[in-house]
Amino acid sequence: MIKLNPTTKRRLEKFKKNKRAYYSLLIIFTAYIISLFAPILANEKPLLVYYRGNYYFPIFKFYPEKTFGGKEETLPNYKRLLRSNEFSKESGNYMIFPLIPYGYNESNLESLEEDEFPPSKPSLKHLLGTDDRGRDVLTRILYGFRISMSFSLILVFIEVIIGTIIGGIQGYFSGVVDLSIQRIIEILSSIPFLFMILIMGSFFGRSFGVLLFTYAAFSWIGISYYIRGEFYKLRKAQFVEAAKAFGVSNKKIIFRHILPNALTPIVTFLPFMLIGSISVLSALDFLGYGIPAPNPSWGEMIGQGREHLSAWWLITFPSIALFLVIQLTSFIGEGLRDAFDSKDRITFR
């Protein structure tokens, strides 16, 4: 068993005691894990196909149409295949579809009633309705959560790494190094971020990677301030001086003595950084500068809702999802912040 530092243990216990934060963490965590398995939960391809005595798993492997008696080398439309005479007339053939049998990019025009046009209202078939291209809203919310959460987690990770390296260099070496980097940061932070996203998008094409890179290039600045301050403080700490007196090299002092101590305040900051990037991504998608079009995204769905004001479900459900994620994450942040606060005054009800 790893023996935890008593301070860490106390913080963990305090965090667990804060029911609101603890359950928020559980909910967000499970939701993210579930969304990671989205292709199994919501997909236009069946989980299992039984055809002429053989089993096929189309989600995990690509089978051309020829396999199931078609002519083409391309991906079969399994739903059409299921309804086709060839497939159904032989007894014993069957398909098992996922819980939500729609893909995030599938226009479910065929499954709609004859007189209805997308966007269609929530119904038993489409629990949260469909959007203007007949795509299932629930599926898109699920995939959208996966994308925005992954984007934000990767972004926060990069932010912390860059911010820690640069803030650490500034704080530890101080003096001229600190001042010159600080001036560069000031120049960087005065560049308007939105224009930068537009310019980068038109140069390299809009994509997940370009967006991530551009956003990460600016957002580490806040973290670097924190780390810089911590390094400034810890550099003068007695145990650092003591380590020096024992002949420990600069590199070891930074990585073994200063850095682990400096990261503590960053932990309380993480959930709020996550919120920041989720909302920025949604805002960019809403404006149409985020992740390019066919990808599911909450911002883009809310944007659709604005165009189809009569389709209330288009704006309601993604907004609720966005609100819940941000609210729960900020509960987590609140709980973490209080757990790291050495004062015990705050009570939770």
Add this chain to the structure above:
Amino acid sequence: MSLLDIKNFYLNFSLKEKEVPVLLDINLKIEKGEIHAIVGESGCGKSVTSLAITKLLPENLAIYKSGKILFNQKNILELDDKQIREIRGKEIAYIFQDPFTSLNPIKKIKDQIIESYLIHISQNKKEALEKAEYLLKKVGITELKERLESYPAQMSGGMLQRISIAMALMCEPSLLIADEPTSALDVTIQAQLVDLLLKIQAEQKMSILFISHDIGLVGSISQKISVMYAGEIIETGPTREILTKPLHPYTQSLITSIPSLHKDPNQKLTTIFGIVPSLGEYPSGCHFFTRCKEVFEKCNQKPRLFETNASHVKCFLYAEECK
């Protein structure tokens, strides 16, 4: 041949656009196996002297003006960073004042105590841990396994300071610098720790530079005392000489201000009027000039170190030409 020999050492601090003298003409000799004490008021430069010995002062602050710090005949001021790091912790080890802040709060005792051993002696972790256990037993730590696995915040100050002592002894240094090692602790624990230090010193035959503001404590353990005042060593000599026949007016008033059970209870303790001159405002002549009761014309010049029978003293009262 002395272990440590500081010769005419001058140190300045560079504060905003001006240089301020901090240590002036420091002369200090520590023999092998000797306990040498530096006493003085807060801010007189005791700690600065101790840190300067291995160049631990912040680089942008300290200017090593002139003089020599000879350790085993090597001038430390001329060594580069890497060579100095090899001396720090291995040849010269430190014990600091406050054990609560001088240990890393998020590292286990185990990992901290073996750090210097791993750097200087060998990379063998098992060997280092064995050595650590041996030393911890020696400094009186019980329940070793449990202590090694715990964190600084789980232990008392006395215990942490014992651990710091064990930590300093890991590489068997020839000089141990103890910078007020007991002032953050209770009086009862102070006595225990001082006894422990003396016992270990006798066993290992190392030298100790003991820094303290408590001349009473120092008098009972050291062979030699140097009295510091405002950046200067004003008197050096064998402990008994200093305690019984203090020469410098400052040392005299320092000794009469020690409270003692043998003194007449109705008599007030003497105090030294005035305050210590602050950094950069040292008088041009003798630094004790403004507070001295026996001041005379010559005192606005700089005294050098005059030799008497056993001691060296920086006061014109003992100069040949003034007698």
